[in-house]
Amino acid sequence: MSDWQPKRFWKVAEVVAGPEGHEIHLDGRPVKTPAKASLVVPTDAMARAIAQEWDAQADKVDPRTMPVTRSANAAIDKVRVQRNEVIDLLAEYGDSDLLCYRASGPEGLVLKQAAAWDPMLEWAAQTLGVHLAVGQGVMHVAQDPGAVARLRSEIAGLDEFALAAAHDLISLSGSLVLACAVMREHIAPQDAWDRSRVDEDWQISQWGADDEASAAAEVKRAAFFHAAKFYDLTS
Template structure:
């Protein structure tokens, strides 16, 4: 039996403002999330992006080609009902942040990690009053509790839509600090993404590129860039 797929039934998708915020209508009918909640969006930029995705659908709807719609659904159907739990999970990355786990050899890799990652840790120290400390090796060592608390506050203060995007910025990079750096425009997103892949890039330089690994990395890069775009579209201020 072939899998059922939704077919396009509308002529035009339109971003519209209402008392609750922004939504998208298909020939005047407001879209709902998979959980049947109203698709209420925080900004016109996000509504325009969602509407463009629906307008771009051909005869058969392809959800994989609709990242803004999927992220908005996640913010409403998932993050909104467990905001505290999601924020706690992301803030916990600070205690095992990618940027803090350093090699002890070879010297070139040690130097590259310090040159690339230390400025991010310094920036977080100046911005949040929370300077995480590097460790050598893979064994976990807890970070200062006050520093972790200082990093947790801004995560919990994010809106549901910001937090949905921040989830991907952090989980894809493996770093709470890089997630903040992307969210706050410290550097271009591709520069921050490259920083998260420093160890992988080093390995590729030593042993050559693996085609399958490169394809996976490219997909993750695209997801990271989308998360940044969604975070920006979620900003109301």
């Protein structure tokens, strides 16, 4: 039964503008989320991307080929109903941002971390007014509560759709600063992803790539890029 997939039952998927946002209709019937909420999204661009995913389905519906639909569903069914919890969870990254934890050696890795991460911390200080402390090793580096609060404010004002995208940008990179830089269009998603992978890429350069680890990294990279795309669709 786990292989069961619903069959396509509609001929046309279309976008319908309504008083609360943009709906997706299948042969005139509005699409619902898995939790039976109305699938109403904030922008025409997002609605059209979702409609295109439904139109692209063949005989059987494959949710794996519908990433925008899945993200919109998550925003409505999950993020909307636990908004404060999601914001609190993501704000914690401001107190343990990847960019603040540096290696003590070897020198090559130290230099690569500094080259990739120092400019981002400088950007956060100049643009966001956030000054984060940096330490060596994995022990927690205490941050100024004011700085953490400022980073929290960067995500607290997002609607549930943008917040769903921010969740993946932050959790997949391990950095609230990098996510903010992408959302503010300071750096491209590829640049942010590369900066988040300095440690892993260093290990690969020293010991070679592991097929299983590389496959897992590619899944995360694709999810990160999708999150950036979904964020762009929210406005």
